[in-house]
Amino acid sequence: MxxxxxxxxxxxxxxxxxxxxxxxxxxxxxxxQYPEKLIPYECGDLPQGDAWIQFNNRFYIVALIFLIFxxxxxxxxxxxxxxxxxxxxxxxxxxIFIVVLLVGYAYVWVKGDLDWIKPKPRLEHLxxxxxx
Amino acid sequence: xxxxxxxxxxxxxxxxxxAILVLIIVDLVLKDRKGHIxxxxxxxxxxxxxxxxxxxxxxxAASLFQGMIVVDxxxxxxxxLAAFSTAIIVFISLDSxxxxxxxxxxxxxxxxxxxxxxxxxxxxxxxxxxxxxxxxSYVLAGFHKKDLKSTEAALKYMIYGAASTGIMAFGFSLIYxxxxxxxxxxxxxxxxxxxxxxxxxxxxFMMILGGLGYKIAMVPFHFWVPDVYEGAPTPVTxxxxxxxxxxxxxxxxxxxxxxxxxxxxxxxxSFTQNVQIQAPLLLAVLAxxxxxxxxxxxxNQKNIKRMLGYSAIAHVGYMVMALxxxxxxxxxxxxxxxxxxxxxxxxxxxxxxxFASKLGGEEIENYKxxxxxxxxxxxxxxxxxxxxxxxxxxxxxxxxxxxxSAVIKQGWYILALIGVLNSVVSLFYYxxxxxxxxxxxEDENVPIQSSLYHKVLVVIFxxxxxxxxxYWQPIINFTTHSIGIFFGK
Numbered sequence: 001m002x003x004x005x006x007x008x009x010x011x012x013x014x015x016x017x018x019x020x021x022x023x024x025x026x027x028x029x030x031x032x033q034y035p036e037k038l039i040p041y042e043c044g045d046l047p048q049g050d051a052w053i054q055f056n057n058r059f060y061i062v063a064l065i066f067l068i069f070x071x072x073x074x075x076x077x078x079x080x081x082x083x084x085x086x087x088x089x090x091x092x093x094x095x096i097f098i099v100v101l102l103v104g105y106a107y108v109w110v111k112g113d114l115d116w117i118k119p120k121p122r123l124e125h126l127x128x129x130x131x132x
Numbered sequence: 133x134x135x136x137x138x139x140x141x142x143x144x145x146x147x148x149x150x151a152i153l154v155l156i157i158v159d160l161v162l163k164d165r166k167g168h169i170x171x172x173x174x175x176x177x178x179x180x181x182x183x184x185x186x187x188x189x190x191x192x193a194a195s196l197f198q199g200m201i202v203v204d205x206x207x208x209x210x211x212x213l214a215a216f217s218t219a220i221i222v223f224i225s226l227d228s229x230x231x232x233x234x235x236x237x238x239x240x241x242x243x244x245x246x247x248x249x250x251x252x253x254x255x256x257x258x259x260x261x262x263x264x265x266x267x268x269s270y271v272l273a274g275f276h277k278k279d280l281k282s283t284e285a286a287l288k289y290m291i292y293g294a295a296s297t298g299i300m301a302f303g304f305s306l307i308y309x310x311x312x313x314x315x316x317x318x319x320x321x322x323x324x325x326x327x328x329x330x331x332x333x334x335x336x337f338m339m340i341l342g343g344l345g346y347k348i349a350m351v352p353f354h355f356w357v358p359d360v361y362e363g364a365p366t367p368v369t370x371x372x373x374x375x376x377x378x379x380x381x382x383x384x385x386x387x388x389x390x391x392x393x394x395x396x397x398x399x400x401x402s403f404t405q406n407v408q409i410q411a412p413l414l415l416a417v418l419a420x421x422x423x424x425x426x427x428x429x430x431x432n433q434k435n436i437k438r439m440l441g442y443s444a445i446a447h448v449g450y451m452v453m454a455l456x457x458x459x460x461x462x463x464x465x466x467x468x469x470x471x472x473x474x475x476x477x478x479x480x481x482x483x484x485x486x487f488a489s490k491l492g493g494e495e496i497e498n499y500k501x502x503x504x505x506x507x508x509x510x511x512x513x514x515x516x517x518x519x520x521x522x523x524x525x526x527x528x529x530x531x532x533x534x535x536x537s538a539v540i541k542q543g544w545y546i547l548a549l550i551g552v553l554n555s556v557v558s559l560f561y562y563x564x565x566x567x568x569x570x571x572x573x574e575d576e577n578v579p580i581q582s583s584l585y586h587k588v589l590v591v592i593f594x595x596x597x598x599x600x601x602x603y604w605q606p607i608i609n610f611t612t613h614s615i616g617i618f619f620g621k
Contacts, residue, residue: 100153
């Protein structure tokens, strides 16, 4: 438990330093408020439109698919390292693992989530009215 | 047991995994021509997995995969319960989601999680099993994509769930730091032999209580229940209130028995406390809070799903009473109560689900005059409500008798008294549904035609609710045989 006193000391020092410097800059810094300061910074240009826009959720889907196969690679590397020692069993295990992932890949493919340009948006099931 | 030898005891789970993969492929191959095939296959797979689990019932208990999970009669009981509830839910949701392959496959994945949850024997497996169930439940709760309430339910469920899992994982990390083990049995041995810091142990226990309490919807971790139960599609609500909750109770009991309590006379006997945590007293307070808050919040509800959600919290309170005494009587009582609760709760939700469109809503007000419009359904609904209250001729009464007697035998008189008083309070809101159905009429009572399918399912739920109220011995024998909790690595 004794070792944790340094941690406590560290927390207190950190909290003190942060609040001290922030208070210091508030105290000394010149404050000049004018409206342009409140505009979001957009590379020096005048900002156009709202920052809260909807963007295509296919970005998320592609990111998710990427994540799945990224994790697969992460598991493949340690497997490859010990492969020689474990022999056939390791091969079968990894084969099953990849087959399971392949089913997911097939699912994504058949459901059309890999086509970036979708042929026809099917909108007839959407209720008309609110938000349109 | 080594990994290769374990596989022969892991057949139900392997079968479920294979079934999930096959169903995904079937869905992809059939595309739009599938109809209800996937739903039937899902129910069949769940039932076969349950039968496969039952075949292991008489095998000697053992631990698998180098102590990661165990197979014992206690786990098998909850596996069968999980498989059965999934199969029923598939039929309850046949009308609304029968043609949605993803829905049914997600249900099957939850079943796989529920097969693992009662069998865990390692901290890591607890998190994995709970997350399999949790993540799929979040998706299921938001399955009505265009419905704002459903989406809100899924989002709330997920954010609260992620937070509670995080807290629980923190608690596990503290336990690992204190004992140096991840295996539950090793942790117990380390706690008995070593001198863990009581304060740190208490903090860890409270954190784990947060995660497990969230899963079973125990106060003060119940806040997600009303919104999720109201917003989620009705079959999903019914499923969440029984399936994952039963698995959560199994996990909770196993954790308490293996880590917190210490068996004095082998695995059959009374339990003494392991560490200096006032776990029984703490759980008793939480049980009282849970049932009282659930019952009193349910009093004013206008929406029947929300009312059933709060009543589900109250029922969790009754079942947590069993965790207070933590002996074999109490485990048997919880198991029996789970079976009874499955039938009466599914029955009530099935009536809500199949009559929502016919009555024009899910408010209690909509049930006005149902006793004259469709007497069969109304009487069945009244039976479910009486049984949920715990009135004598019905199964709910027997369930409560076993629970309360287990509590009283150990001398927790005040706890049992509060439980009984709470049952009286619950009578009010359950009866308000009955009152709405029978004592109030519309100007003209248009009879409602219900399909044969609806009637058959209602009968399937009503018959056990009535039968277990008068003849429950076989079920009690079964639950008594199922209390074999494996201790070991």
